[in-house]
Amino acid sequence: MLFFSELVLITILNSKVSYTYYISNPKINISFAKNIVSFLSYHNNSLMQILSDREMLHMLDVRTLINKLWNVNLTILIISFSSLITLSIVFKKRSISKKVIVKSSIQKLGLMSLVLGTILLTVITITFPYSFEIFHRTFFPQGNYLFPRDSVLISNLPASFFRNFLIISIIETIFVFIISVEAIDIIAKIIYKKFIEKKH
Secondary structure, three states, X not given: OHHHHHHHHHHHHHOOOHHHHHHHOOOOOHHHHHHHHHHHOOXXXXXXXXXXXXXXXXXXXXXXXXXXXXXXHHHHHHHHHHHHHHHHHHXXXXXXXXXXXXXXXXXXXXXXXXXXXXXXXXXXXXXXXHHHHHHHHHHOOOOOOOOOOOOHHHHHOOHHHHHHHHHHHHHHHHHHHHHHHHHXXXXXXXXXXXXXXXXX
């Protein structure tokens, strides 16, 4: 759960950074990339001057979905992170053998991120067109995500863009997840030594 929450949050953060668009599609119109970043970040609505009414309606739905996913997954991340830190502190108060169990579990979490990341990258590469369609049918049942090939959105954000964009996000998430897992152990140690160990 922690890994997937971080993946969603990192993907959303990437959607608000111009350089990710350039890496995912080197042919993208620079002005368009900046406009879409500003729109998703609520800085301005300059996209309205570029997109058709149908495209704009879809982008409004996208922005709404991004906000909902951000709030839900940020809450999950905070709860998961806090719970793992608490469990780690509790076990540190117990026997040495249980401390070993905690350390081993944390290492397994790091290994799990590599396995999940590898599986996701493989699945996305093989089944992306199908997965992409299922995603849109699920989150945009109104069907306003289909546009002509010469539309502004499709011209700048073809299917290959989203595949590359997601692959970048997954790779970043693997590294962030490993760092997060190590951070949990470090934070737990600091809290334990500073506030708990001194009392015993």
